[in-house]
Amino acid sequence: MPELPEVEVSRLGISPHLLEQTIQEIVVRQRQLRWWIPEEIHGLHGQPITAIRRRAKYLLLDTPKGTAIVHLGMSGSLRVLENPPPAEKHDHVDLVLSNGKVMRYNDPRRFGAWLWCAPGESHELLDNCGPEPLTDEFNADWMLSRANNKRVAIKTFIMNNANVVGVGNIYACESLFSAGILPTTPTYKVTLGQWQTLVTEIKQVLAQAITQGGTTLKDFSQTDGKPGYFAQELHVYGRAKQPCHSCGEPIKEMKIGQRNTFFCDVCQK
The missing domain is CATH 3.20.190.10 (MutM-like, N-terminal)
Structure with a gap:
C-alpha cells in the first residue's frame, strides 16, 4: 500500500x-x-x-x-x-x-x-498516533522510553503508529538494514546508541523517498501519473536471495507479524 x-x-x-x-x-x-x-x-x-x-x-x-x-x-x-x-x-x-x-x-x-x-x-x-518521524519529537530518548521492557521484535515496534507514525513495511526493512539491526531483535535489547542510529536512518530513508517521489509499487503513482523512483535504491526489500549490496551474501526473507521481512544476517546484528 x-x-x-x-x-x-x-x-x-x-x-x-x-x-x-x-x-x-x-x-x-x-x-x-x-x-x-x-x-x-x-x-x-x-x-x-x-x-x-x-x-x-x-x-x-x-x-x-x-x-x-x-x-x-x-x-x-x-x-x-x-x-x-x-x-x-x-x-x-x-x-x-x-x-x-x-x-x-x-x-x-x-x-x-x-x-x-x-x-x-x-x-x-x-x-492515538505517535510523533511524525520527520519531526524533532521523534528521537532516540522517546523511543527508548516507549521500548522499556518490551520483548516485541524491533521491526514490529517501529511499525506501531503509537510509537511513531508512518514507518511502513518497506521503510522499516530499509531503515533497519541501514542501522545494522536485525529485525527480529527484541526491543528491550536495543541500546540508546542503536536508537540514535535507527532514528537517524528512518528520517534519512523517508526523506530520500519523498525527494525521489515515493517507492514504485504496482498500485501507486504520483498525482501527475509518473511512478516514484525510490524502488531503484532499495537495499533489502523485495530482494530475497539476491546478493547484498554491501557484503554479497543472499538477502534473507521471513515473516514478522504476518509481514514479509527482508534483511541481511551478515550486515545486521
Whole structure:
C-alpha cells in the first residue's frame, strides 16, 4: 500500500492545484469504501480549501466548515485533471474546483476512505498516533522510553503508529538494514546508541523517498501519473536471495507479524 512518503508526495502534488480553491461540487459515485462515506462530506460544497495537511498516512483537506480525511488504502490514488475524461469504474470521488480542475480519487480495491471531522474536533483514527518521524519529537530518548521492557521484535515496534507514525513495511526493512539491526531483535535489547542510529536512518530513508517521489509499487503513482523512483535504491526489500549490496551474501526473507521481512544476517546484528 502507499506508505508515508507516497502520501506526502501526493500531498505535495495536489497542493498547488487545490490550496485556496473553492470546492464547487463534490461527486461521490461509490460511498462504500473501507468505511461508508459520511453525508457530511457533501458539506465541502462551496467551501474554500484553507490547508492541505498529512497526519501519518492520512491526507487532511481543511475548510472553514470541517476537514475531509482521505486515506489511500491499498490501491488508492489521486489525480488532478484538466478537462477530465468520463469517470471510469473505480473513480469513486471527484472534487470540482473553482479553477476548473478536478481532483479525482481512484481506488480499485476500495480499502481507502473519505471521512469527516468537524471544526475543533479530533478523529478517533488520529487520536492515538505517535510523533511524525520527520519531526524533532521523534528521537532516540522517546523511543527508548516507549521500548522499556518490551520483548516485541524491533521491526514490529517501529511499525506501531503509537510509537511513531508512518514507518511502513518497506521503510522499516530499509531503515533497519541501514542501522545494522536485525529485525527480529527484541526491543528491550536495543541500546540508546542503536536508537540514535535507527532514528537517524528512518528520517534519512523517508526523506530520500519523498525527494525521489515515493517507492514504485504496482498500485501507486504520483498525482501527475509518473511512478516514484525510490524502488531503484532499495537495499533489502523485495530482494530475497539476491546478493547484498554491501557484503554479497543472499538477502534473507521471513515473516514478522504476518509481514514479509527482508534483511541481511551478515550486515545486521
